[in-house]
Amino acid sequence: MIRVLVVDDEEEVRSALARRLDREGYRVNSAGSEMEGLVAIKEAEAPFDVIITDMHMMDINSGVRILEGAVSRDIFTEVIVLTAYGNVANAVECMKRGAFDYVEKNLPGIDVFELIVLKVELAAQRRRQSVQTLRRLEDFQAAEIG
Amino acid sequence: MGSEERQHSGAGSVDRRSPTGGRLRETRWETLASLSNTAIGGEADEDLLQRFVQGAVDTLQATRGFVALAEAEYGGLALGPTAGTGWNEETRRDRLADRQNTNTLTAQVASTGRAICYDDLNRELPGYTPYFPDIRSALVVPIQLKLEGCVRGVINIESVREGAFAEDDIAFVSALADLAALRLAMTSLNARERALVQMGRELSVSPDPDALMQRVLTITHEILRFEDCSLFFLEPGAHRLVLVATRGALTPHIRKATYALGEGLTGWVAAQDVPVRLPDPREHPNYKGLHREIAEGETGAFIAVPIKAHSGVVGVLRALRRKSNSPWFPNEFTQEDQDVLETIAAQVGTAVDNAQLLARLVQSERMAAWGEMSAMNSHMIGNRVFGIKGDLNELEYVVGKGPDNETLSDLKRSSVRPLLESMKNGIFRLEELLAEFRDFVRATALATAPAEATEVTRNVVAETFPRRGNIILTERYTSEPLPIMADPIKLVRALSELVENAVTFQGEGGSLEVETRLIHPGDPMPYAISVSYSSPEGWALISFSDQGPGVPEADKDKIFRPFYTSRPRGMGLGLAIVKGIIEAHHGGIAEVGTEGQGARFVIILPLKKDIVQ
Structure with a gap:
């Protein structure tokens, strides 16, 4: 089962995302702050497959720090950043540091939940591929050594 | 005896x-x-x-x-x-x-x-x-x-x-x-000095511009001794001078008497940006006698000086004397008189600059206040809206293909559906307003890169102008390059707004004329567009003209104010955003059309020739 962590300091946002992703069959954990999020990432038994984090919690760089925490736990964890509308600059910064994608929370005329579901699916796919590639590489190396 | x-x-x-x-x-x-x-x-x-x-x-x-x-x-x-x-x-x-x-x-x-x-x-x-x-x-x-x-x-x-x-x-x-x-x-020099100092003081503090301009004439009269004196201001966004203050016969024509730029002697002074001093204004080839303070045959000495502000000539100050009764004792204006009048004109010009600066300051403080409010609120509002959207998404699922849809009767489902749609639309509208608000607040934060004004304009028109429809599009672009520094996203956003405005306000039919032009450094601005920066390399001019209802004279400035709207949709921030973006680019924007004949928005942006593409 694909494990998703939702990090957002707004209860409504967390529960709405958790409910929707749960419907898709993901196993969803949530964290209500940057700190909680970092702790959850660190202490999870197995690393999360996909992390959805708000960009702006404690400050404008909360999302960046969640990204760093996630990548330092597992380089293949995919991170999707949520931003307020029009606040793309920081999201682009996250992309440069390896985030999977960003989603603007309040894009007029778009059902953002369907969009997030789609992105989570794509992120999960990419993670699977990355992990598989790594495994094959490891197998290949192991065979060579053997 | x-x-x-x-x-x-x-x-x-x-x-x-x-x-x-x-x-x-x-x-x-x-x-x-x-x-x-x-x-x-x-x-x-x-x-x-x-x-x-x-x-x-x-x-x-x-x-x-x-x-x-x-x-x-x-x-x-x-x-x-x-x-x-x-x-x-x-x-x-x-x-x-x-x-x-x-x-x-x-x-x-x-x-x-x-x-x-x-x-x-x-x-x-x-x-x-x-x-x-x-x-x-x-x-x-x-x-x-x-x-x-x-x-x-x-x-x-x-x-x-x-x-x-x-x-x-x-x-x-x-x-x-x-x-x-x-x-x-000594007495007259003292009076002059006192009057000039007093005028300078009043110009810097008086809150009522009309009373102030009348004061300017009174003080000028104290200094210069003449029969009559009139003050004309170039109408913002228009090509004409309007009488704003006078002392005698023209008083009933305040705000009514006008000169087109270049028309008559007064219009000529404004257009050429040169003072005129004559023993008889009729000697001048441009004299027309359109608006006379003194009857035609009785007008004697004439003096008119341009009033210059940062943005160029903003008006004309003129004074007249009755024809001298004594041919042996002329009453022409002297070079000293001209110096004084030019000093007064310079003070008025500075006052105009200050007033514009103040207006801009007020505007930018207002913007900053909105910015703060926005930062605090729109994030929270956005999150609430996000949550509601989640609920709606879930509701839609439950009503539609949800796991327990058997329990919901078809009747109920058909009555819930339209409600759901309406709520979704309401939420989308709310998000549009949020977006508009944030655009407004962020209008002035730019990430600039070298760009070419005609190319940007051409692309905006290509993307925004509806392919179907019966509005006639005319594009007239200069072949000369118009290099500028621009935030591509924001400038496109501003220009798109103007194209969309032209299309929406015209309804059926009409036309959109898009033009770009080069204004060489030192050339006079073709329209009264106020800018707070000078551009040593000239300006790129972009204009959008339509044949819609146009903008009433009295509203020409108001339309750029936040929350001013004549449409039911939106918050009325559209043009305020456009203005914010253009001014952040150190440019200027004005609406210069004629009500009833169509709107014409003119933008100028400073050229930056030395940039390396």
Whole structure:
């Protein structure tokens, strides 16, 4: 089962995302702050497959720090950043540091939940591929050594 | 008459003329010393001149004397203080009343600036009829500062005696006249300085622009002595000057009388950005006489100077004098007058700049306040909306293909569906408003890169202008490159808004004309667009004209204010955002169309030629 962590300091946002992703069959954990999020990432038994984090919690760089925490736990964890509308600059910064994608929370005329579901699916796919590639590489190396 | 003279002489405080002249010379010296001491005292000009003429009459044991003062407004002479015999209400009124008569000794001295002295008028000027028939000798001296060139007045001393005035007398009265001239010049310079300082002070504090401009004219009048004076301002966004203040006949035409830029002499001054100073405005090839403070034939000296602000010429200040009655005594405006008028115009120009700066400051403070509010609220509002969208998404799922849809009757489902759609639309609308608000707040934060104005415009039109529809599109782009520094996303956002506006406001049919143009450095702005920066490399001009309803004159500035809207949709931030974006690019925007004929938005952006693409 694909494990998703939702990090957002707004209860409504967390529960709405958790409910929707749960419907898709993901196993969803949530964290209500940057700190909680970092702790959850660190202490999870197995690393999360996909992390959805708000960009702006404690400050404008909360999302960046969640990204760093996630990548330092597992380089293949995919991170999707949520931003307020029009606040793309920081999201682009996250992309440069390896985030999977960003989603603007309040894009007029778009059902953002369907969009997030789609992105989570794509992120999960990419993670699977990355992990598989790594495994094959490891197998290949192991065979060579053997 | 002889008895009068004796009577007068007896009343005087000085001794009778000594045949040797020694005692007399001493008396003159004492009088001069005492009068020159008075001249630097605090007495009013009028009182001082009274003392002078009285002193001259007494010392010279003359019959009478008077001071005539030049009236710059009319080019005539007015009777000032008098001394000696023969003066009463009637003679005072009539002595200089005949202004047409230039054939008087007083007028002659006023026009030539040279003193004259006659020993026997009957013999020396046969046929000349003096106003007082008893006089034989006359000594007339100009009050004049040689360096000014113009005569401020005349001191006229008469005597019933033949050969009453000697060389020494001429020198004595001339010395008094010089003192008088210095004093009068000092008074008018003081008044000038005070008035200019006062104007500067008022211009920097007065909150009511209309009253202020009227004050400008009043003060100008105090300094410049003219028949009438008018102040014209270039209408923001329009090609014409509008009368904003005047003093006389044109008063009913305030805000109504206009000159197109370049039209008539006043329009020419604004268009050419040069002052004009003429003895008769009709001499000028551009003179049309469209709006006259004084009847056509009576207009004499004319002076008009452009009022310059940071953005270029913003108006014209002009003054007129009635035609001089005396051909020997012209009342043209002098170079000094022009200097003063230009100083006043410069102060008004600075005041205009300050007012614009203040308006911008208020605007930017307002923007900053919105920004703060936005930062606090829109994030929270956005998150609530996000949560509601989640609920709606879930509701849609439950009503539609949800796991327990069997429990929901078809009837209920069909009645819930439209409600759901309506709620979704409401939420989308709310998000649009949030988006508009954030665009507004972020309008001024730019990430610039080199761009080319025509290319950006062309792309915006290609992407935004509806392919289907019956609006006729005309594109006229300059072939010259228009390199600018721009935030591509924001500039596109601004230009798109204008294209969309043109399309929405026209409904069926109509046209959209898009133009780009190069404005060379130093060229006059084709429209009154206020910019807070100068651009040494010239400007890129982008204009969008439609044939929609246009913008009423009174609303031309308002439409750029936040929350001003004539449409039901949106918050009324559209044009405020556009303006914010353009001004953040150090450019300017104005609506310059005519109501009823269509709107025309003109944008200028500073060119940056040295950038490396």
